[in-house]
Amino acid sequence: MEPHLVGVLTNIGMIAFVALSAYLLLLVGEISFGQQAFFGIGAYAAGIGTAVLDLPLGLALAIGAIAAAIGQLALALPTFRLRGLYFAMASLAFAEMMRIVLELTQFQVERDGELVGPNGAEGFRGIRYIFERGIEPAEFLLLVAALLAATLALLAVLERSRFGRRLRMVGEDELLAALSGIDVFRTKLAMAAAAGALAGLGGGLYAHASTYIEPRLFDVMLGVHSLAYGLIGGLGTALGPLLGVGLDIGLLESTQMFAGYRMIVFGGLVAVLLIWRPRGLLDERLLHRLARIGRR
């Protein structure tokens, strides 16, 4: 494969994780403006794992995902009762606090006569694991794709299960769900942990693909984009957010289509699309219809 295409596909795969994390929260009815924080936590934790502590990549990625899940739970516990704009703004405040804390964090050690580790607003350089091990970009893409495929398969099973139906009930009407005997608190916390872990995994991969991260990358623009990807691609299936990311990064950012006018065209198309399909291209109704055809 040509290098440009490999880069684009890797990018789509990594951003898909944070889009999926926003999607999981949307399923239980929470709009988050703060998923960039957990992407950032995962990136920093996994980066420290390989670059500072010399851990293997797999372990570092796991640590990134766990750290992000813990972060998301720390946000979910005090904000569990908040809904709509209240939750959205609380998650934004949390994410901005996290970004500023990263700007203030200094944790550098000397390795091979060079300082590595987070250096405040200057960023975190030298996360060179995949280069030092001679891992090819195509091999790294394969890792991203395998992890994403496993995640999507897991979510597909989850959505068909009783738990999946419970999720959508909580998202639809919390009170009604509680009255039907669903433990809303536990359902939402479970979803928060999963969403945090997915964002953190994406962040860990991102840190290793780009070798350099800085707090500014994890600002609210990333968070709102992640949210938008789900609504563009569709909220009926976990493939929706992936489709949204693919349309934005794959079709527009990478090809030089409409150079200079890209956002004018894309922004307008998204607005019109949302008038036509307020819950995205692959929405629940379409999925339901497809399932009926499949059964026949």
Next chain:
Amino acid sequence: MAHDLAQNTVDGLMTGSAYAMLALGFTLIFGVMRRLNLSYGPSIMIGAYLGTLVHLQFGMGAAVVALVTVLGAVAAGFYVERLCFAPMRGQAATASMVASFAIWMQLEELATLLLPRHSYPFPALIARPPFEIAGILIRADRLLTLGAAIAAMLALWLLVHRSRFGLALRATARDRATARHLGIDVDRIGLIAFLGASALGGLAGMLVIAADQQITPMFGMWATFKGLVAMMLGGLGSIPGAVIGGLLLGVVEAHGQWFFGPQLRDLLVYALLFLCLVLRAGIGAGVPSAERRI
């Protein structure tokens, strides 16, 4: 020390009055529509860019530029309302918000196509040195911002609470379906509230940019988030709340900047916001936001 505190508080109140106007605009839109317009700041920015264009191309003075800025913001607001809010009925609040985000990206690119450099000069409204009252330095253009904010708030309060239109507006904000049954044209009320909010935002944005004497493409994001934070600090959905939230944000920022520098200032603001949101849930638990009235 006491002098610093007093100076910071006065500075904060003046900056905060612009935040309060932005928060009032957000409150007006959210109160009537129950939807979040992320394009609020970028619409104001389009107005300011058109104002700058008139200034650079035709050498127009501050008064014309101010007028073009406000009218431009209203025109952009009209576009956003027609495209992202009017066509989406019922439960599609999230779709409206995401659509307004998409239009934000569109407006930002439009602004950089109009004027591609990173920053442009914007004419000052009053170009005279600051004066002193009881040892406190006061800039005339900031004082004008405070005055304009007070006038705008009074006008809005009178409109909402003392006019027939205001009655219809409050009815729509409280219960859209009932208002419709009573013969109120809720879509028209929504559009007028939206345009009024855009005009208010345009005025606030113009005053801020004229005091800074420059405009950058970051202004849209700045205005959206300052307005949102001020509105939420004041407790979503009331006119006095938006004003208090805006002033509080201004004062906290001024003190934070003076004592701790810009990074910790922002940390302080977001920590305060987070705390306000979490505690409100405790106090107001069981009160769905839809029942809060403007």
